[in-house]
Amino acid sequence: MHMKIVLENLTKIFPSRNKKSGEEVVAVNNFNFTIPDGKLIGLLGPSGCGKSTTLYMISGLQKPSSGKIFFGEDDVTELSTESRGIGLVFQNYALYPHMTVLQNILFPLQNLRGKDKMSKEAMLERAHEAAKLVQIDELMDRKPSELSGGQQQRVAIARALVKMPRVLLLDEPLSNLDARLRLQTREEIRRIQKETGITTVFVTHDQEEAMSISDMIVVMKLGVVQQIGKPQEVYDNPENLFVAKFLGTPPINVFNGVVRGEKLYIGDADVLSVPGINDQEVYVGIRPEGFILDPDGALACKLSNVEVMGRDVSVVSTHEASANPIIRSIIDADNVINTAAETVRFSLKPHKVFLFSKADENRIRFEVK
Amino acid sequence: MVDSKHQWKAWLYLAPAIVLLLVFTVWPIINTVRLAFLNNYNSLTAVNQEEVVTFAVGIENFKTVLRYDGFLTALKNTALLTVITVPLSTLLALLIAVALNSIKPLQKFLQTIFFLPYVTNSIAIGMVFAAMFNVVGNFKIPRLVSTYGLVNNIIMFFGGDPINWINAGSGYWANMFVLIFYIIWNALPFKILVLLGGLQSVNKQYYEAAKVDSTPRWRVFTKITVPLLSPMIAYVVITGFIGGFKEYSSIVGIFGNTMGAPGNEGALNTIVGMIYDVLPKQDYGLASAAALILFAIIFVVTMINMQVSKKRVHY
Numbered sequence A: 001m002h003m004k005i006v007l008e009n010l011t012k013i014f015p016s017r018n019k020k021s022g023e024e025v026v027a028v029n030n031f032n033f034t035i036p037d038g039k040l041i042g043l044l045g046p047s048g049c050g051k052s053t054t055l056y057m058i059s060g061l062q063k064p065s066s067g068k069i070f071f072g073e074d075d076v077t078e079l080s081t082e083s084r085g086i087g088l089v090f091q092n093y094a095l096y097p098h099m100t101v102l103q104n105i106l107f108p109l110q111n112l113r114g115k116d117k118m119s120k121e122a123m124l125e126r127a128h129e130a131a132k133l134v135q136i137d138e139l140m141d142r143k144p145s146e147l148s149g150g151q152q153q154r155v156a157i158a159r160a161l162v163k164m165p166r167v168l169l170l171d172e173p174l175s176n177l178d179a180r181l182r183l184q185t186r187e188e189i190r191r192i193q194k195e196t197g198i199t200t201v202f203v204t205h206d207q208e209e210a211m212s213i214s215d216m217i218v219v220m221k222l223g224v225v226q227q228i229g230k231p232q233e234v235y236d237n238p239e240n241l242f243v244a245k246f247l248g249t250p251p252i253n254v255f256n257g258v259v260r261g262e263k264l265y266i267g268d269a270d271v272l273s274v275p276g277i278n279d280q281e282v283y284v285g286i287r288p289e290g291f292i293l294d295p296d297g298a299l300a301c302k303l304s305n306v307e308v309m310g311r312d313v314s315v316v317s318t319h320e321a322s323a324n325p326i327i328r329s330i331i332d333a334d335n336v337i338n339t340a341a342e343t344v345r346f347s348l349k350p351h352k353v354f355l356f357s358k359a360d361e362n363r364i365r366f367e368v369k
Numbered sequence B: 001m002v003d004s005k006h007q008w009k010a011w012l013y014l015a016p017a018i019v020l021l022l023v024f025t026v027w028p029i030i031n032t033v034r035l036a037f038l039n040n041y042n043s044l045t046a047v048n049q050e051e052v053v054t055f056a057v058g059i060e061n062f063k064t065v066l067r068y069d070g071f072l073t074a075l076k077n078t079a080l081l082t083v084i085t086v087p088l089s090t091l092l093a094l095l096i097a098v099a100l101n102s103i104k105p106l107q108k109f110l111q112t113i114f115f116l117p118y119v120t121n122s123i124a125i126g127m128v129f130a131a132m133f134n135v136v137g138n139f140k141i142p143r144l145v146s147t148y149g150l151v152n153n154i155i156m157f158f159g160g161d162p163i164n165w166i167n168a169g170s171g172y173w174a175n176m177f178v179l180i181f182y183i184i185w186n187a188l189p190f191k192i193l194v195l196l197g198g199l200q201s202v203n204k205q206y207y208e209a210a211k212v213d214s215t216p217r218w219r220v221f222t223k224i225t226v227p228l229l230s231p232m233i234a235y236v237v238i239t240g241f242i243g244g245f246k247e248y249s250s251i252v253g254i255f256g257n258t259m260g261a262p263g264n265e266g267a268l269n270t271i272v273g274m275i276y277d278v279l280p281k282q283d284y285g286l287a288s289a290a291a292l293i294l295f296a297i298i299f300v301v302t303m304i305n306m307q308v309s310k311k312r313v314h315y
Helices: A051-059 A101-110 A120-133 A149-161 A179-196 A207-213 A231-236 A241-246 B004-036 B043-048 B060-067 B069-102 B107-119 B122-133 B149-157 B172-200 B204-212 B217-245 B249-255 B271-281 B284-312
Strands: A005-014 A025-035 A040-044 A066-071 A086-089 A167-171 A199-204 A216-221 A224-229 A253-260 A263-266 A269-273 A280-286 A291-293 A299-309 A312-318 A327-332 A343-348 A353-357
Touching: A005 A051, A025 A051, A025 A224, A040 A051, A040 A179, A040 A207, A051 A086, A051 A167, A051 A199, A051 A216, A086 A149, A086 B204, A101 A120, A101 A149, A120 A149, A120 A179, A149 A167, A149 A179, A167 A179, A179 A199, A179 A207, A199 A207, A207 A231, A216 A231, A216 A241, A224 A231, A224 A241, A241 A280, A241 A353, A253 A327, A263 A280, A269 A299, A269 A343, A291 A327, B004 B284, B060 B069, B060 B284, B069 B107, B069 B172, B069 B217, B069 B271, B107 B172, B122 B149, B122 B172, B122 B249, B172 B217, B172 B249, B204 B217, B217 B284, B271 B284
Parallel strands: A040 A199, A040 A216, A086 A167, A167 A199
Antiparallel strands: A005 A025, A005 A066, A216 A224, A253 A263, A253 A280, A263 A269, A280 A353, A291 A343, A299 A312, A299 A343, A312 A327
8 A cells, every 4th residue: 555655866947037047946956766665754954955846746736847756666757636645734734724623634535536435434434533543533623723733733634644645745744833842743743654654755944853753864955865864874974064064953063174194183183083084174073972071182172151951061162263153062961061261172082073075065984993 | 092182183184084974974874864754855845935844754755665666666676686696697707717717828818808897887888788789670670670789690690580688579588688697797897806816815725735635626616715715705795785786877778767678668677766766856755765775675685695604604
């Protein structure tokens, strides 16, 4: 019943709005990816990266300029949305405002024709099943305007699930919810996806959201796929500076560094040995958890302040070689820091340090001993 | 809120509008009610006497109107025209608006064409319609007919017999057909404009959601478009009924102020026509009473409309 989705050289070009300049916008550029059967995939990137366009091409609401889309073995590229058998949850839910929750959920079933046509009792049963799955079975007689954002979102998911779609698509499903509800609902989406086993693709600009529930994430930038992989793998092993910067809270710290004689220098300090790398200027990305408080550490930073956050301590400092205005490092709360000191010294965890070429911002890999 | 010290300023700014409203709207309404309840009030008798004539207060005017032998004809004509034209024109306008909304090329151009009747004088349109249906010459002697008019020519082109639409000896329903045709055509632009505006403000996502839900076209129209447009449809129907009960100029436009085909004068009279009938005789009391009766009818019909739409209009 469920199936993998294959995107083959998928490209979407929007004609320019300004006819004189005639510049086209390449929203999605040559996207190749096989979404495995029954997995939850997060399409992740800043606004304008083409993630929603990709989702809408899978749904059929937008037609690709070139490339192909397969559901399982079927080429669905030319198939209309109506015939694709997908479920789609819109960013603003798009619940029919004049129908009750029950009528909204029943609506896709009432559209079934021919051999799929269902009896009234069967439809009601299915609607109640779907409502139970998203825990809204007590709200069936309400109108959408009488529901909270979180409840509306569940109704939208129930409406998408009730016809047992081959593929479930979610467009920024959590963006209209407040912070607490967002946490709760994303777990819910994960649970529902696990229970139903429907291949699910969701779009988000929130890396934390994508990392926390996805089986795989696809990081996009300006229509081009940057990296595809399991969330932890992508976090631990970014392909380029953009991916490294996009994933992680607090974000990665970036320094301007130099490699000389297989040693990495930040400013004048020799901070790490990087075997096998030619002499060159590089960007150095250091994850906040990659710093070790060390009185003999090579990296000396000017201490700004220390934020205690219970389990961890966040040390905010500055360094003239830093590409960001501040350096934020997370260290264990057991460490005692002299908050009056002017400088703080760190040594580094080599596997939390990434080097990127100054020319193309791609990763330069070195061997970690 | 404006505090009391500065309230006089607010009143000052409102004064021009209020004065005009008082003189030209509020006072005439009050006066209409007053005249209606003065038995047999006639402005000639009221002015021409040496001494001041007083009229007894009573409901004589209403009695006279209700006994007036043209009243039932006028009421029947008005009600028939309204009940037939409002639903038909609303349905047609809805279909045209949906069609207009779903095409891209020429949309603005067609929109303009459909809107033209709205900015054209209704008497002028009536005369054009009269010319389209008119037969010049004696209908009974075909060789004396110089033209059967556009509509009969079309009928004859398709092999039909010419119909006497509006000339002497024409039938009631032939006359009514022409009127209904004209009134619907004349009522379309405003309704299309309102409904098209409503359609264009409907969130496109509902239609995308309907596509995702594999909704057949007809169901999209009946289950999504019509309910989402229901506030506009209710507005168009209610104003349509009010306008329908005030029907007058369309009949004058086609048949002239005799309110009927030659030889059958008054057969197509409406309530507003009746009010205008008594005015030249200075029977202001009668005219006022007729106006109040018309107001009562419209009031009741509108109340019924609102009650019905309360159940039918969503959110």
